[in-house]
Amino acid sequence: MLLAAKQSDDSKRTTSWLEWVVFGVGAVLLIATLGLLIYETFIFEKTPPNITITLGEPDHRGGKYNVPVKAQNTGSATAAVVQIQVTAYFSGGAREDGQITFDFVPMHASRNGWVTFERPPSEADSLRARVLGYLVP
Amino acid sequence: MPSLSKPVITTLQQYGRGLAGGLLFSLPLLYTMEVWWAGSIIDPLHLLFFVVITFALLLAYNYYVGIRQNSSWWDECMDAVEEMGMGLLLSALILWLTSRVTSEMSHVQIASTIIIEAMPVAIGVAVGKVQLGASGSGEGGKKGHRPKSGDRHSGGHQNIGTGPENARDKDRAMGGQFVLALLGATIIASNVAPTEEIVVVGLETSAWKLIVLALMSLAISGTILYYSNFHGSDSIPKPDGWLDVAASIVSMYGAALLVSSFLLWFFHRFEDIPLYLMAAQTVVLAFPAALGAAAGRTLLQV
Numbered sequence: 001m002l003l004a005a006k007q008s009d010d011s012k013r014t015t016s017w018l019e020w021v022v023f024g025v026g027a028v029l030l031i032a033t034l035g036l037l038i039y040e041t042f043i044f045e046k047t048p049p050n051i052t053i054t055l056g057e058p059d060h061r062g063g064k065y066n067v068p069v070k071a072q073n074t075g076s077a078t079a080a081v082v083q084i085q086v087t088a089y090f091s092g093g094a095r096e097d098g099q100i101t102f103d104f105v106p107m108h109a110s111r112n113g114w115v116t117f118e119r120p121p122s123e124a125d126s127l128r129a130r131v132l133g134y135l136v137p
Numbered sequence: 138m139p140s141l142s143k144p145v146i147t148t149l150q151q152y153g154r155g156l157a158g159g160l161l162f163s164l165p166l167l168y169t170m171e172v173w174w175a176g177s178i179i180d181p182l183h184l185l186f187f188v189v190i191t192f193a194l195l196l197a198y199n200y201y202v203g204i205r206q207n208s209s210w211w212d213e214c215m216d217a218v219e220e221m222g223m224g225l226l227l228s229a230l231i232l233w234l235t236s237r238v239t240s241e242m243s244h245v246q247i248a249s250t251i252i253i254e255a256m257p258v259a260i261g262v263a264v265g266k267v268q269l270g271a272s273g274s275g276e277g278g279k280k281g282h283r284p285k286s287g288d289r290h291s292g293g294h295q296n297i298g299t300g301p302e303n304a305r306d307k308d309r310a311m312g313g314q315f316v317l318a319l320l321g322a323t324i325i326a327s328n329v330a331p332t333e334e335i336v337v338v339g340l341e342t343s344a345w346k347l348i349v350l351a352l353m354s355l356a357i358s359g360t361i362l363y364y365s366n367f368h369g370s371d372s373i374p375k376p377d378g379w380l381d382v383a384a385s386i387v388s389m390y391g392a393a394l395l396v397s398s399f400l401l402w403f404f405h406r407f408e409d410i411p412l413y414l415m416a417a418q419t420v421v422l423a424f425p426a427a428l429g430a431a432a433g434r435t436l437l438q439v
Contacts, residue, residue: 015144016144016145016147016148017145018145018148018149018152019144019148019215019219022148022152022219022222022223023215023218023219023222025222025226026218026219026220026221026222026223026225027218027222028222029221029222029225029226030192030218030221030222030225033188033221033225033248033252034185034188036245036248037181037182037184037185037188037252038185040181040245041180041181041182041185044181044245076245078177078178104174104177106176106177106242106243106246107177107243107245107246108243108244108245108246109177109241109242109243109246110241111241137174137178
């Protein structure tokens with residue numbers, strides 16, 4: 001049907017069905033792009049970076065105790081050079097620090113890494129993580 | 138159906154050239170770290186401007202040098218939409234293959250990264266469709282209204298402005314030259330615009346060296362246009378004396394400065410810095426942009 005309709009103005013220009021398909025896909029993508037950007041510019045609420053840290057189950061590899069660290073940015077701005085400190089507090093007042101730096105934690109995204117300890121963190125009274133600071137690029 | 142197969146094959150060949158051009162001209166950007174980061178840093182309003190301006194540039198390119206003869210406004214619009222679509226798809230594919238967009242990223246960030254990379258790809262697709270074709274295949278582009286051809290105005294300046302048609306032709310020719318300069322400048326300058334190097338050079342270079350750089354930009358682009366027998370430079374209208382040469386070179390450097398400052402603004406390089414540093418960075422970027430503008434004017438026309 002589309003082809004039949006095209007036949008009539010073939011004298012002006014030959015548009016193959018393939019071109020119509022590519023044009024259709026292109027039009028949908030372009031409209032979606034513009035729509036998304038307009039939404040982001042005028043409606044989407046901008047919030048500063050907000051980093052939350054989740055620690056996973058420690059494991060023992062290569063003579064070190066490794067704790068998985070997941071940093072999640074729930075804000076709608078990207079944080080750069082995110083420095084995170086994980087501290088294990090042992091009974092008797094001993095403590096051990098681990099540190100990790102993520103180059104980028106983009107908006108609404110997460111990054112994963114590990115911090116390592118000499119002593120088993122499972123023996124610690126508590127294991128605490130906090131964000132030391134970050135840049136807004 | 139058999140009558141349809143020829144246009145389909147022709148179309149496929151065009152798209153093949155478009156894909157090749159899109160990759161050829163923009164792969165450096167797809168492989169540049171600053172551009173991946175830009176996806177999560179760049180303001181959506183800047184991105185909106187970027188998309189609209191790229192679309193306008195594609196429309197203008199299709200109007201002046203595009204692949205169709207006797208085309209209408211709608212045809213050029215259709216081509217520009219196709220090129221945008223191919224740019225977006227190609228950019229998404231390469232970014233996915235190189236693991237630059239992953240499921241860890243937010244939807245907004247994935248979309249922004251793809252859109253930023255897609256714009257230069259779309260320009261590459263448009264240029265590739267026209268420029269990479271075999272000459273004499275009947276698809277050489279708009280012979281009827283190419284920007285300005287030597288044979289058209291072989292009569293020299295006494296021909297120009299004698300009638301309304303000539304005046305319109307000259308307007309169109311000048312507009313076409315400017316669009317080609319913008320496009321060439323964009324293709325070359327966008328490859329280095331997002332890098333830190335422009336900022337560093339702008340910061341650390343003294344003012345007198347920047348002036349030499351600017352003069353060199355003017356001299357080299359003038360050489361490309363008029364004195365080096367560059368491929369396609371015979372279709373640049375012959376100048377009427379040194380004033381014409383100077384005006385043409387200055388307008389081309391203007392295009393280079395325009396493109397450079399827009400790209401730097403787009404990549405947030407103009408934020409919280411004094412005017413002098415903005416100018417310094419613009420001059421640094423305008424050097425490759427001016428080369429691109431001059432080369433664009435000679436090489437990009439058909």
